[in-house]
Amino acid sequence: MSAYDKVLAARSTKKLTSMDYINSLFGDTFIELHGDRNYSDDKAVVGGVGMLNEIPVTVIGLEKGRNTFERMERNFGAAHPEGYRKALRLMKQAEKFHRPILCFVDTSGAYCGIGAEERGQGHAIATNMMEMMALKTPILSVFIGEGGSGGAIALAVADEVWMMENAVYSVISPEGCASILWKDSSKAAEAAECLKMTSNDLFELGVIERILREPTAGDQKMFESLKLLICRTFEKNLAVPVDELTRQRYNRFRKIGAQ
Amino acid sequence: MDLFSFIKPKNELEQQGTAPEAKQPYVPDEMWTKCPKCGTLLLTTDLEENLHVCSKCNHHFHLGARERIGIIADSDSFTELDAGLTSVNIIDFPGYDEKLEKGKSKSGENESVICGTALIRGIKTVIISMNADFMMGSMGTVTGDKITRAFEYAADNALPVVAFTVSGGARMQEGILSLMQMAKTSGAVKKHSDAGLLYITVLTDPTTGGVTASFAMEGDIILAEPGALIAFAGPRVIEQTIRQKLPKDFQTAEFLQSKGFVDRVVDRRYLRDTIGHLLAIHNYREV
Numbered sequence: 001m002s003a004y005d006k007v008l009a010a011r012s013t014k015k016l017t018s019m020d021y022i023n024s025l026f027g028d029t030f031i032e033l034h035g036d037r038n039y040s041d042d043k044a045v046v047g048g049v050g051m052l053n054e055i056p057v058t059v060i061g062l063e064k065g066r067n068t069f070e071r072m073e074r075n076f077g078a079a080h081p082e083g084y085r086k087a088l089r090l091m092k093q094a095e096k097f098h099r100p101i102l103c104f105v106d107t108s109g110a111y112c113g114i115g116a117e118e119r120g121q122g123h124a125i126a127t128n129m130m131e132m133m134a135l136k137t138p139i140l141s142v143f144i145g146e147g148g149s150g151g152a153i154a155l156a157v158a159d160e161v162w163m164m165e166n167a168v169y170s171v172i173s174p175e176g177c178a179s180i181l182w183k184d185s186s187k188a189a190e191a192a193e194c195l196k197m198t199s200n201d202l203f204e205l206g207v208i209e210r211i212l213r214e215p216t217a218g219d220q221k222m223f224e225s226l227k228l229l230i231c232r233t234f235e236k237n238l239a240v241p242v243d244e245l246t247r248q249r250y251n252r253f254r255k256i257g258a259q
Numbered sequence: 260m261d262l263f264s265f266i267k268p269k270n271e272l273e274q275q276g277t278a279p280e281a282k283q284p285y286v287p288d289e290m291w292t293k294c295p296k297c298g299t300l301l302l303t304t305d306l307e308e309n310l311h312v313c314s315k316c317n318h319h320f321h322l323g324a325r326e327r328i329g330i331i332a333d334s335d336s337f338t339e340l341d342a343g344l345t346s347v348n349i350i351d352f353p354g355y356d357e358k359l360e361k362g363k364s365k366s367g368e369n370e371s372v373i374c375g376t377a378l379i380r381g382i383k384t385v386i387i388s389m390n391a392d393f394m395m396g397s398m399g400t401v402t403g404d405k406i407t408r409a410f411e412y413a414a415d416n417a418l419p420v421v422a423f424t425v426s427g428g429a430r431m432q433e434g435i436l437s438l439m440q441m442a443k444t445s446g447a448v449k450k451h452s453d454a455g456l457l458y459i460t461v462l463t464d465p466t467t468g469g470v471t472a473s474f475a476m477e478g479d480i481i482l483a484e485p486g487a488l489i490a491f492a493g494p495r496v497i498e499q500t501i502r503q504k505l506p507k508d509f510q511t512a513e514f515l516q517s518k519g520f521v522d523r524v525v526d527r528r529y530l531r532d533t534i535g536h537l538l539a540i541h542n543y544r545e546v
Contacts, residue, residue, distance in 0.1 A: 110472075112492035112500045117510060120520045122471035122491035129445035130477050134453065149429070149438060150472045150491070157442045171438040171469075172431045180431070181354070196350050196434045205350075207435050250446050254407065256439040257400025259344050 001166070003174075004189035006198050010145045010168045011108070013071075016217060018046060018061025018104040021144060024215070024223040025230070026050035026059065035086060039119065042083030043074045044107070047090040049099070053231050055238075058094035060087045060155060061104035064145070077146075078111035081124035084154050088128050091135060100138040100234040103155040108173065110151030125154040132157035133253070134246050138237035140230060142212070143167040143199075159237055159249050162210040163199040169207075170197035207256065294318050310527045319484045319527050321464065323366070324373045324390035327423050331531050332377035332386065340376070340385075341408055345369035346401045348432070355432040358394060366392035371426070372402045374409035379421065380535030381545030385413040387422035389470075395427035398470055402430070403440025406474060410447035410458075419457040419543055421534055424475040428468020441473035448477045457541045459534060462489050462512065462521065476520070480537060482530070483512035483521045 001009070009015070022030055030050035035041040047060040064077035087103075094101045110121055132139060139158040147156070147169030163169065172180075174192035179185040196202070199211045212229075215222035237245060291300045297316035306313070310330050311320035322330070328337050345363075348355045363369065371393040377386050387409050389396045398406075406422075413420045429437040451458060460478030462471075464487035471491050475481075483489060490510040498505060508514050515521040525533050 110491065112497050114497065114501065114505065114509070117490060117492065117497065118518050120476075120518070123476040123520055125472040125491070126441075126445060126474070126476040129442050129473060130449045130452075133442070133446035134449050150441065150469055153438055153442055154472075157445070169435060171429050171434055177431050194350075194352050194434075195431070202435060205435060207439060250450065253439060253443040253446055256443060257349075257404055257433075257436050259341075259401060259404045 002189065003168075003192035003195075003198050003201075006166050007146075007168050007174055007188075007192050009166045015106075015145050016215070017066055017077075018063045018106055018144065019066065020217065021104055021142075021223075022046070022048075022050070022059055022061060024220065025052060025227050026057075030059070033090060036082045036089055038085060039082040042080050042086055044077050044079040044111070045083035045087050047087060052102070052227060052234070055231055055234055056097075056099050057102050057234070058090055058099050059102045059104070060090055062107040062151070062155065064106055075111060077107040078109060079107065079151060080111050080113075080116050081119040081121050084110070084124040084128050087155060088124075088131055091132065091139075095135050095137045098137050098238075100140070100238060101135070101158075102230060103139070103141040103158065105141055105143045105147050105152045105155050105169075106145035106167075107148050107151045108146050109148030110154065122150075125150045128154040129157045133250060136242040136246065138234055138240075138245065139249070140233055140237075142230075143169055143208075148173065157249070157253070159245065159252070160209040160233060161207070162212055163202060163208050164212050164214045165199055166214060167199055168197045169199075169202055170195050292320075295320075312527050317485060317526070319464065319486060321391060321425075323392060324368065324388040324423075327388045327463075328373065328375075328377060328386055330527070331421070331423075331534065332379055333381065336378035337386070338376050340374045340412060341405050342373075343369065344401050344405055346399050346433075349400065349436060350432075350434045352432040352434070358432065362393040366390050368393055370401050370405060371396050371398070371430075372405050374405050376412075376418070378546065379531065379538060382535065382538045382543045383418055383546050384538065384543075385409050385418050385420045387420065389423060389425045391425045394430060396425045396470070397427050397430035398437060398440050398444075398473075399430035399433045400436050400440060403437070403443050406440075406444045407447040410444070410451045413456060414447075414451045414454045417454070417456065419459070419538055419541065420451060421459045421461065422474060422478070423461045423463055424466040424470055425463045426466055426468065426470035426475075428470055438469065441469050444474040445477060448474050452477075452479070457538070457543070459537060461525075461530065461534075462515075463487050465489070465493075467491070467493050481520070481522050482525050482533065483515065483523075484527055484530075485512060485524055487512040489515050489521070
């Protein structure tokens with residue numbers, strides 16, 4: 001598969017969404033919690049609490065929707081500032097109760113629009129990154145589809161970042177990159193190669209810790225092993241003193257591009 | 260030329276082909292600067308004296324990173340940190356080497372940001388000043404690293420930070436590594452903040468993308484220059500996405516202040532005093 005094939009696969013409507021992962025991993029222990037307590041409830045971000053085996057977990061996902069109706073309702077997974085603020089509210093709640101946080105990332109990017117700008121899209125993303133860096137509880141982010149720039153990293157300042165084999169994560173969409181650099185969005189495939197946005201690229205660049213084989217719908221065995229992997233990681237990080245955990249998280253990002 | 264031609268309107272003279280061009284005194288171009296906003300011709304020396312603000316319409320001209328430091332810091336007080344750090348083409352992005360060379364020769368700098376310590380009205384401060392002439396002030400790994408180091412230095416030495424932003428956002432030629440600088444600089448701001456130290460940002464025209472969505476918006480106090488474009492997604496991107504015209508003054512500094520995302524729009528001529536005053540209010544003392 002070429003880099004651009006992976007981009008297209010990551011965008012496919014057949015791809016499992018955050019809700020698929022949440023349902024398969026948490027079953028009926030998941031309780032969704034709504035709203036940012038400030039403006040509204042952004043449906044592009046789904047969040048709540050549930051049990052992962054014996055561990056209470058706060059889970060947050062960028063949700064694209066699983067059919068046309070849902071996709072419209074969830075704005076195709078492009079969150080507004082209130083979506084990121086809802087995520088932060090739930091993360092702060094998790095910190096209070098020392099619950100680990102699991103984030104699923106799947107978005108073409110933070111929404112670009114009048115309302116998003118008026119309500120401080122840049123501010124919302126910036127605040128999430130700043131707060132997540134020092135959050136006194138373990139954080140794990142898993143990229144399941146598209147990882148679109150600022151809208152993705154706003155939920156990915158974590159102790160570890162994992163990616164599904166065919167997920168992508170990039171500073172800009174290959175189409176956007178091609179149209180800015182070469183004034184030709186049809187060169188997206190070329191841009192996708194140059195941007196180094198596949199899971200293998202990112203692993204080599206030291207930006208992610210783990211590449212995961214992608215579960216298929218209904219393959220509960222694969223979800224069970226994913227659950228086990230997540231639980232083990234949380235158990236390991238729950239045992240680390242919080243100051244040490246946040247220091248490690250800081251250094252994880254500090255070393256990227258360090259001179 | 261007869262006496263009456265002096266009282267004839269000038270355009271009439273021009274039509275007659277008798278405009279006395281040859282008699283106009285010679286004015287070298289650099290003596291005058293045209294305001295891009297109102298079109299007024301301004302005497303360059305006056306403009307400089309007015310801190311590059313148009314005396315007619317108040318338009319704030321773009322400033323280079325060092326000019327910026329020059330009008331804010333006490334004279335000769337600036338000491339640069341990490342001056343030698345410079346970008347390399349880390350992911351072998353096509354054309355990036357040339358862009359870096361161009362950025363260097365255009366700006367005369369090694370990177371899109373200059374960091375250092377300086378006195379502002381006698382108070383020792385870490386200054387971060389971005390440079391639009393270097394690849395649109397985009398944030399690559401070295402930009403992010405220099406900013407991070409500046410915050411760490413400030414935290415270690417109990418100094419406040421003042422950052423002047425101007426940026427097109429994350430530098431796409433460094434791919435995901437430039438995106439990571441958003442998280443990295445945010446972490447450094449947090450570290451500095453948790454040490455109880457003051458961070459003031461001054462958003463200047465234009466501040467967009469990954470810089471807006473990271474350290475630019477993380478100040479304890481966020482100031483902005485009049486008329487500056489401040490955005491996450493730039494106006495062109497939004498127009499293309501939503502296919503409608505944007506409201507007037509959308510994404511200006513004044514707009515952001517009215518929406519609650521900027522503490523105060525400050526005229527450049529009062530910026531130094533405002534920052535100095537804020538530093539003093541936060542108990543930083545003259546050295």
